[in-house]
Amino acid sequence: MRRFIPALLPLAMLLTGCTTGAYDLVETAAIAPRYEDKDPQDFGYNHPHRYPVHGIDVSKWQGDIQWQKVKDSGVSFAFIKATEGKDRLDSRFHEYWQRANAVGIPHAPYHFLYFCSTADEQADWFIRNVPKASMDLPPVLDAEWNGHSPTCRKRPDPETVRRVMQRFMDRLEAHYGKRPIIYTSVDFHRDNLVGHFRNYHFWVRSVAAHPKDIYADRTWAFWQYTSTAVVPGIPGLTDINVFAGSPKNWQKWVASVSN
Incomplete structure (x- = not known):
């Protein structure tokens, strides 16, 4: 059980009026994989299936999602692409968040x-396109290098x-009254965020x-561990993530950030 305490500490500290003692930590008994993975990796003892709360992240490339099937498969949350740069809106964003909301997926x-x-141009674009009603969870800033971008491959200095x-x-x-979550990749974190x-x-x-x-000296709340998962209701392969806590932790955290 001690292996999982560091990942949970930032969640506890940022919960209003909640201490670390309010968390019942993740059990270490093995949990069978919930979703098929077309390119499974050997994570050893600390594999992601020890975390019981799983979620997806999706964009227009996932196509026609059947959200009720997704929920019935056990998905507990969804990160949905909204915007990119100062002028790009994902063409399925409004549809996805409305349907996720309709079936009750945070x-x-x-x-x-x-x-x-x-930063202001991008914030203006996000705020213009993303209504407050579109989020149960805090908004996410996806910060990674744009190595394959056709329009912007700039790499500024870390400051x-x-x-x-x-x-x-x-x-x-x-604007939204919620502190954003930061998504990042290994190289971007190493170059800028340690x-x-x-x-x-x-x-x-x-x-x-x-x-x-x-990740050097980094606690985390969510872990994206594969991009080759098979989730009922989603055509093709998709990303799967886990939350760094038990179902009870999850319920408390969602309640704390949903106000």
């Missing part, structure tokens, strides 16, 4: 950060990166090892 919109436009991120997140927090943004929830990508083995 959901949050995410923004893919560009460095070829200002500039952090300044842009902070400005964007401050704007969203002021030791920073400790008062934010992190959603980390790590598809070959447990996050504690990959």
Whole structure:
């Protein structure tokens, strides 16, 4: 059980009026995989199936999602792509969040950060397109390098990166009343984020090892462990994530951020 305490500490500290003692931590008994993975990895002892709360992240590329089937399969949350840069809106965003909401899956919109436009331009675009009603969970800033982007591959210095991120997140927090979650990848975190943004929830990508083995000195709230999962109701393959706590932890956390 001690292996999971570090991942839960930031959640407990950021819950209003809740202490670490209010958490019942993740059980370490093995849990069978909930979803088929077309490219499974050997995570060893600390495999993601020890975490019982699973969720998806989706964009227009997932196509015609049958949201009731998704919920019935055991999905507990959905991160839904909303915007990118200063002028791109995912064509399925409004449909997805409305349907996720209709079946009762807690959901949050995410923004893919560009460095070829200002933080304010991107925040303005997000706020213009993402109504407050579209999120049960806090909004997400997707911060990673845009290596394959046809329009923006700029890589600023770390101070500039952090300044842009902070400005964007401050704007969203002021507008929506929720502190954003930061999604990041291994290389972007290593280049820019080690030791920073400790008062934010992190959603980390790590598809070959447990996050504690990959992210230096970083606690995390969500772990994206595969992009090749088969989820009933979603055509093709999709990403799967786990929350760093038990179902009871999850219910308390959702309640704390849904006001």
